[in-house]
Amino acid sequence: MQKPSISTNFAVFLREKNSCTNCKRQAEDGVELKISQLIPSEAGGTNSLHNLLALCGDCAQISKSDLKTRINSINHSNRIPATYSIGILQQALRSYRSKYQKSQITFDEAFIAANNPEFVKGLNPLFSPIPKIAILSSILSLKEEGKLTIEGKTVKF
Numbered sequence: 001m002q003k004p005s006i007s008t009n010f011a012v013f014l015r016e017k018n019s020c021t022n023c024k025r026q027a028e029d030g031v032e033l034k035i036s037q038l039i040p041s042e043a044g045g046t047n048s049l050h051n052l053l054a055l056c057g058d059c060a061q062i063s064k065s066d067l068k069t070r071i072n073s074i075n076h077s078n079r080i081p082a083t084y085s086i087g088i089l090q091q092a093l094r095s096y097r098s099k100y101q102k103s104q105i106t107f108d109e110a111f112i113a114a115n116n117p118e119f120v121k122g123l124n125p126l127f128s129p130i131p132k133i134a135i136l137s138s139i140l141s142l143k144e145e146g147k148l149t150i151e152g153k154t155v156k157f
Contacts, residue, residue: 004047007144009035011137012052015082022059031056049082049141080127085134086141088114088123093148093157095119104156111135 004012012035019026020033027033033054039045092113097103105113113119115129139155142148148157 002041002047004035004052005144007140008047008049008052011049011140012054014133015049015137016054017133019054020056020059021053022055022062025056034060036060049137080130080134082137082141084124084127085114085130086138088120088130089135089138089142090147091121092116092119093155097157104154106153107132107136107139107155110139110155114138 013027013033016033017026018028018033020031025031033056036053036055037045037047038051038053045051089110092110093105096105096109096113096119099119111130111132114135115123117123139148139150142157143150148155150156
């Protein structure tokens with residue numbers, strides 16, 4: 001597996017709240033977490049956020065097919081699909097630029113805009129409000145794709 005970028009690793013750890021995707025043990029409890037692909041590169045897996053997991057040493061030893069079954073059975077009600085939060089953020093940034101004629105925004109303003117029906121049409125009530133961690137992960141993903149830049153606490157788009 002080619003290593004994911006530091007910002008991608010950071011986004012995975014943020015998404016998983018610094019805990020193992022499978023057993024939920026946390027780094028704060030002394031568990032060492034590592035990034036792992038759910039679908040390995042040899043089988044066509046990529047380093048995209050939806051294919052990356054934060055795993056502790058014990059869970060990293062579980063076979064990937066067993067792990068996939070176990071992870072799919074976990075209640076993911078607090079998780080936001082990456083493509084959804086990225087799409088919402090992009091829509092919010094376009095609306096923000098149009099309304100205020102500005103092409104930069106703070107992280108807090110991005111969070112507010114992404115959860116504001118004035119800026120975003122079609123917010124899914126199942127994922128509303130979108131947590132700050134999902135917005136931050138989306139910002140990092142868009143930065144990785146070269147669609148925006150980060151300077152301090154400001155996002156330029």
